[in-house]
Amino acid sequence: MSAPAEAVVDLDAYRANLARLREVAPTAAQMAVVKADAYGHGAVEIAAAAREAGAEWLGVATLEEARDLRRAGDRGPVLAWLNPADADLAPAVDADVDVAAGSVEQLDAVIASGSAARPRVHLKVDTGMARGGVRGAELTALLEAAATAQRAGRIEIAGIFSHFACADEPASPVNGAQEHAFADAVAELASFGAQAPLRHLANSAAALTRPSTHLDMVRVGIASYGLSPGPAVGTSAELGLTPVMTLRTALALVRRVPAGTGVSYGHTYVTRRETTLGLIPVGYGDGLLRAASNRASALVNGVLVPVAGRVCMDQVVLDLGDTPARRGDEVVLFGPGHRGEPLAEDWAEAASTIGYEVLTRLGGRIARRHAGAIPTITGSGG
Numbered sequence: 325m326s327a328p329a330e331a332v333v334d335l336d337a338y339r340a341n342l343a344r345l346r347e348v349a350p351t352a353a354q355m356a357v358v359k360a361d362a363y364g365h366g367a368v369e370i371a372a373a374a375r376e377a378g379a380e381w382l383g384v385a386t387l388e389e390a391r392d393l394r395r396a397g398d399r400g401p402v403l404a405w406l407n408p409a410d411a412d413l414a415p416a417v418d419a420d421v422d423v424a425a426g427s428v429e430q431l432d433a434v435i436a437s438g439s440a441a442r443p444r445v446h447l448k449v450d451t452g453m454a455r456g457g458v459r460g461a462e463l464t465a466l467l468e469a470a471a472t473a474q475r476a477g478r479i480e481i482a483g484i485f486s487h488f489a490c491a492d493e494p495a496s497p498v499n500g501a502q503e504h505a506f507a508d509a510v511a512e513l514a515s516f517g518a519q520a521p522l523r524h525l526a527n528s529a530a531a532l533t534r535p536s537t538h539l540d541m542v543r544v545g546i547a548s549y550g551l552s553p554g555p556a557v558g559t560s561a562e563l564g565l566t567p568v569m570t571l572r573t574a575l576a577l578v579r580r581v582p583a584g585t586g587v588s589y590g591h592t593y594v595t596r597r598e599t600t601l602g603l604i605p606v607g608y609g610d611g612l613l614r615a616a617s618n619r620a621s622a623l624v625n626g627v628l629v630p631v632a633g634r635v636c637m638d639q640v641v642l643d644l645g646d647t648p649a650r651r652g653d654e655v656v657l658f659g660p661g662h663r664g665e666p667l668a669e670d671w672a673e674a675a676s677t678i679g680y681e682v683l684t685r686l687g688g689r690i691a692r693r694h695a696g697a698i699p700t701i702t703g704s705g706g
């Protein structure tokens with residue numbers, strides 16, 4: 325390994341997770357969400373694996389992410405759902421990328437984009453998350469404007485969608501309320517004489533827990549990478565999912581220190597007895613969470629050992645105790661758990677955050693290596 329640490333991405337596990345999600349939502353099309361560089365897993369490789377596994381759609385946030393998929397050779401259906409104020413939509417539309425519109429203003433921007441192709445638009449409804457999309461009178465205006473623009477041949481209404489705020493808490497009453505609000509929006513669009521061929525609402529958590537939300541398509545992100553959307557949904561093992569990424573490095577320095585040794589910035593960790601410290605060359609500059617200082621652990625030679633003291637920008641010290649270890653021995657920070665290593669969720673818990681953030685923050689000097697059968701991009705036509 326020449327980089328200080330590597331993220332090994334198991335494409336076989338990724339495809340198996342998509343197959344599992346297909347089992348859970350058999351009647352809906354599957355959109356593999358590959359935004360934020362596929363949650364840190366490498367969008368190009370993950371997208372190709374998703375197509376190979378049969379994902380009909382890819383979902384991204386930005387137009388740039390969609391462009392990168394097209395540049396990598398993907399030709400299948402792609403939706404990009406963010407609408408920045410200064411976005412140049414024409415290249416995306418001309419590259420057959422579906423775009424979203426979450427207000428009349430955003431719809432007007434799509435219509436005015438100057439694309440050669442007729443834009444395929446997914447109408448974004450705010451059913452209760454109060455993030456993208458609109459509700460009430462503003463929604464009525466959006467749906468009516470979209471129906472009118474479609475009749476005039478200026479857009480094609482390809483879909484209508486919304487996003488859950490609390491799907492990772494399956495018992496929350498917000499979920500049912502959002503589902504109802506979405507059904508109302510679909511009916512309201514019909515009242516203007518238009519249909520959206522793709523109604524989509526479910527993220528990973530809803531795909532796993534609320535079959536009534538599957539509709540025409542589910543948009544799966546975190547579960548496809550093998551993480552549970554949240555503790556109330558179950559562990560990844562209970563859900564039949566396998567974490568796709570293993571973050572590993574090697575000990576750069578191993579040494580014995582006496583009791584009472586203060587470790588790392590601020591001496592927030594002081595050895596209680598003589599012990600072995602192991603240094604690893606990765607830190608918050610690579611996306612490790614500093615909030616996991618003194619709280620996370622890693623696997624060294626089959627033993628779980630704690631992070632000792634503060635996570636630094638480029639380095640972390642582990643307290644190896646009396647575990648036999650030498651410079652060059654493998655250190656697994658997180659992975660699928662098969663060898664007893666921590667899960668990304670364990671790092672999340674240690675840092676009071678969510679697995680999504682643990683994965684997407686990784687970057688910097690970490691090398692990414694794809695394992696498992698590596699597909700070539702062919703796209704699925706269209």
Ligand SMILES: *Cc1c(COP(=O)(O)O)cnc(C)c1O
Nearest residue numbers: 357487527528543544545546547
């Ligand atoms: C990120 C995102 C998803 C995927 O959510 P997961 O919880 O990772 O499955 C789906 N839809 C939208 C609009 C998103 O922004």
